[in-house]
Amino acid sequence: MNQHHESTGAASAGTQITLRGPAELADALPYVLGFHPSDSIVMIALHGTRGRFGGRLRLGIPSEPEEWPAVAEQLAECLVMGSERRGRRPDGILVFLCQDPADGETGGQVMERLRTLAQRLRTACGGLEVPVLEALCISSGRYWSYCCPDTRCCPPEGNTLAMPGTSVMAAAATYAGLRVSGTLREMEARLTPWPAPRAAPQERALDAAGASLLPRLLSDAEHEQVGAETLELAGRLMRRLAETPPAPGRGDPDAVDDELIAHDEAAAVILGLQDRRTRDRAAEWMEGPEASAALRLWRLLSRRCVGPYGEHAAAPLTLAGWVAWSTGDEPAARVALGMALRADPGYHFAQLLHQACNEGIDPEALRRCLRQERGKRTRSKGGAASRRARVRRKPPRPSAAAPGCSPPAARPGAAEPRGRTRGRGVRHGRQGG
The missing domain is CATH 3.40.140.10 (Cytidine Deaminase, domain 2)
Structure with a gap:
């Protein structure tokens, strides 16, 4: 037939x-x-x-x-x-x-x-x-x-x-x-937000983090600092997870991970990842020893996007999907990216990754791009540190200002120069995907 x-x-x-x-x-x-x-x-x-x-x-x-x-x-x-x-x-x-x-x-x-x-x-x-x-x-x-x-x-x-x-x-x-x-049900359960009443303490922590971080995310002066704090905290949490590797006999590995991360720590990273630039920096933890701990953290954070914060899960779910795809686990990647699009159908990063994964595109092109971004930033920091060291070694020079005048920043009451205020497209403390 x-x-x-x-x-x-x-x-x-x-x-x-x-x-x-x-x-x-x-x-x-x-x-x-x-x-x-x-x-x-x-x-x-x-x-x-x-x-x-x-x-x-x-x-x-x-x-x-x-x-x-x-x-x-x-x-x-x-x-x-x-x-x-x-x-x-x-x-x-x-x-x-x-x-x-x-x-x-x-x-x-x-x-x-x-x-x-x-x-x-x-x-x-x-x-x-x-x-x-x-x-x-x-x-x-x-x-x-x-x-x-x-x-x-x-x-x-x-x-x-x-x-x-x-x-x-x-x-x-x-x-x-x-x-x-x-x-599929078991795979999705690893990424699904906690139900009530277990979710109540995490929801309160998210409320508190939102009240603290949202004004700073909307501020030109503090926006980059929030991103740096988010990545530094995420790095600490990854190291903590790496020190407690999943092992047979320890019960549910996700439950073990959940016990290692406090509600306020999870809330701070979840809110910080709503910024696109911070999320893109976090995507650099995609290979080598970092990848396993990063995947555990993104899964954990996806489970903590509870109650009215369900849409916030798009960021950690997308990162979980990206790391899974980058490390060769395409089934887990598709599940995570599909759930990210359920959380926020308009999340652009998830849309692009989901399409690329489904079409069998090699993730190496994106890995190479992220490596280059990380390398440029590292070289930039190294160059800045070298310049600061050279300045410290030079003898003090007289001010280039006109005689009798102080440089503008030293004048009493002088305002520090500010760049133009830029719209960030933040919605509930987040930028577009």
């Missing part, structure tokens, strides 16, 4: 895995994404006669069916146009709808409820002249095909998924050294 085509995807740079039919496609999905998706639309572009895997995207299933037509069109366009930007239009598309049953619902009922969404996606892709070669619903440990009419291989009650670790893809992934990071 033509729906049971052969797809070949790369498990690693040197491993090709051939998947035949819906069963192997369904079993392979967690290895393709790097996690077990839940409540998700997943679409994968296919290229060539053998169906080589290309670009892929994931989005949470909209709860309101009236949103499905617009979402289907947007996803189809995003996948097809993104593939074209990378150089090749897809020859076909795979669609997966993954959702666990609600209370009192069966997997078969989930499949029927999502049938309209599957049809919308197939129609949207067909409208762009790219066929959906297979559309599967995965729910409650079973899978159903929306494309295959043969009840001998795709019965109404669905088929059972292979036991974890027993599929063709599982064996190949083990050989290639790949692993599945867990479920």
Whole structure:
């Protein structure tokens, strides 16, 4: 049957895995994404006669069916146009709808409820002249095909998924050294703000930090100083985390990290990161020994953006996504960046990183840019220190002011020169992303 085509995807740079039919496609999905998706639309572009895997995207299933037509069109366009930007239009598309049953619902009922969404996606892709070669619903440990009419291989009650670790893809992934990071729900839980009542002390700390820092963030005179203080505090917290590395037997590693950082410390860094320039400086902690501690800190801070401060999580979530991507953990990067865009859909840095990560762009170009910025700043500081040392070694010189006059800054009551006041676009103490 033509729906049971052969797809070949790369498990690693040197491993090709051939998947035949819906069963192997369904079993392979967690290895393709790097996690077990839940409540998700997943679409994968296919290229060539053998169906080589290309670009892929994931989005949470909209709860309101009236949103499905617009979402289907947007996803189809995003996948097809993104593939074209990378150089090749897809020859076909795979669609997966993954959702666990609600209370009192069966997997078969989930499949029927999502049938309209599957049809919308197939129609949207067909409208762009790219066929959906297979559309599967995965729910409650079973899978159903929306494309295959043969009840001998795709019965109404669905088929059972292979036991974890027993599929063709599982064996190949083990050989290639790949692993599945867990479920999407588990990955998002590491980044989700604390619920009430646990959040109450952190919310009070954020209120206090906002009252203290917002006027300074809006002040030309103190703005840069706030940024320096934020980065210095973040560096101290990273060193503290690095001194307590995650280890087996210590329980939940996130809970251990949470105990190491006080509410007021977390609040100060969260508020400081709302400034774009400070956030960009923090993004330089992206590789080497710094990266692990930075990732733990950004995840921790994302969990502390509680209550009305949920939108503030866009900054630490984006930084968590960036460090994960920079260090090669693309599944974790996509999850964090997707959550950043849920926190603030207009956060520009998250938009750019999310698109680049999904399109398979090498993060080295951005790493190189950040290294250069850090190097220039280091050289500038070194040059300034050298100039100060030379000035100290020189004998005092008489003032160049006219006889009988003092330099302007020494005159009693003389005002220090000020630059023009610049608008900072700060909203609730933050600059645009």
